Amino acid sequence: MLAAYAARFSSDDPVSALEVGDQPAPGPRESWSVVDVRAAALNHHDVWTLRGVGIRAEQLPMILGTDAAGVTADGREVVVHGVVGGASGHGVGPDEPRSLLSERYPGTLAEQVVVPTWNLVDKPAELSFVEAACLPTAWLTAYRMLFRSGGATPGQRVLVQGAGGGLATAAVLLGAAAGLEVIVTSRSQERRERALGLGAAAAVEPGARVPRVDVVLESVGKATWSHSVRSVRPGGTIVVAGATSGDAEPAELTRIFFQEITVVGTTMGTRDDLAHLLAFLARTGVRPLVDSTFALTDARAAVQRLADGDQFGKIVLEP
Incomplete structure (x- = not known):
């Protein structure tokens, strides 16, 4: 599958460490679900990963991204909560430390992502995939x-x-x-x-x-x-x-x-917080401000815009 990933680290030029290409598609795993990604938003976490912060060289290549909205195999439209492990332990067991997608497990800047099924929250019909992808971080x-x-x-x-x-x-x-x-x-x-x-x-x-x-x-x-x-x-x-x-x-x-x-x-929020946030937006009409959208193939240009600090609002990739 196509994915944007950290192939190496570069503290001075993080975008140079990013590559877009084929990566193994996620396989089945008990209590986990594969999501076809319709939209995935960038965060500064992605830039820090490319600089080598919070990740080890032996984990490379690592697919970037913590935010996504998409569709499961049974047609369910979902938003991905990007925190794995910690207090919840769902899908990984109670002893696994908390991490974000793209730290211990492949992230969302790909055609597919696999996450604990518990991490999926129903996407309100009132929100587009691009809007919903802006929310989890x-x-x-x-x-x-x-x-x-x-x-x-x-x-x-x-x-x-x-x-x-x-x-x-x-x-x-x-x-x-x-x-x-x-x-x-x-x-x-x-x-x-x-x-x-x-x-x-x-x-x-x-x-x-x-x-x-x-x-x-x-x-x-x-x-x-x-x-x-x-x-x-x-x-x-x-x-x-x-x-x-x-x-x-x-x-x-x-x-x-x-x-x-x-x-x-504070770091991000709980799955329940995400569900409440989605309900807040659906009921009030408030929508995320989207700075720009890019194709997944243009991930380097998107991350460069984020690294340069030129954005106002969220930058979103659409596989």
């Missing part, structure tokens, strides 16, 4: 950050560090639909304007003074951490789901304990 993470880890409720103020990526646009659209006052930061005036068009209440340059917020969604790390700590109200919450600019130095623990700020880490 960035949108699921944003949903969990806002409503589960952050505990945000209508009327509260939320700061989203960064604008343009899948997680940030998801947070703006979900937050606005839920009655939150969402403030975003971005170096780009164009991205700030687009965030306002999506429903953000305000869009400012990184580090700009903002009214104290109830919740901060932090995925940038070193470049924005101090601003996040200064911007959250006493007793507020900072939810961390990444550190794309590196670990923060210093951690500013004095301010955190003195103002009783809660710092919560």
Whole structure:
């Protein structure tokens, strides 16, 4: 079958480590299902894999991708939850550590993917395959950050560090639909304007003074951490789901304990969270912002766009 995979590692030029070609089609496995992939979305996780982060050389070649929507052999239209093992243990047993597709098992950037049957969630008819494929990583993470880890409720103020990526646009659209006052930061005036068009209440340059917020969604790390700590109200919450600019130095623990700020880490979300997110979108009419779609054969161009940071919304491949 055709697939986009990491053939080697390159920290300086990750796209050069990606190849598109034939890979073995998935075979039958007890308690697992084969999904014919109709759409698969890219994430920064794919770029990190090409750089050699979170994967060993002996695992190569590794098919990339954590997100997909498609059809099972019996015609069921599904969305793939990309977390395997951990607390669920379904299809792999209770002792297997948690991993994402493309870490221990082949990923979704292929004509087919095999996953534990438990990981499949019915795709609402209201969502297209392209829209549904955008959800299992960035949108699921944003949903969990806002409503589960952050505990945000209508009327509260939320700061989203960064604008343009899948997680940030998801947070703006979900937050606005839920009655939150969402403030975003971005170096780009164009991205700030687009965030306002999506429903953000305000869009400012990184580090700009903002009214104290109830919740901060932090995925940038070193470049924005101090601003996040200064911007959250006493007793507020900072939810961390990444550190794309590196670990923060210093951690500013004095301010955190003195103002009783809660710092919560989160990675994606549960299968139930994904089902709730799908229902939220089906009922509200909110839809993922799709930056662009590419054929699977053009996966290199798609990943290059992601690596360059030119996208606003999700990049999707269609096998």
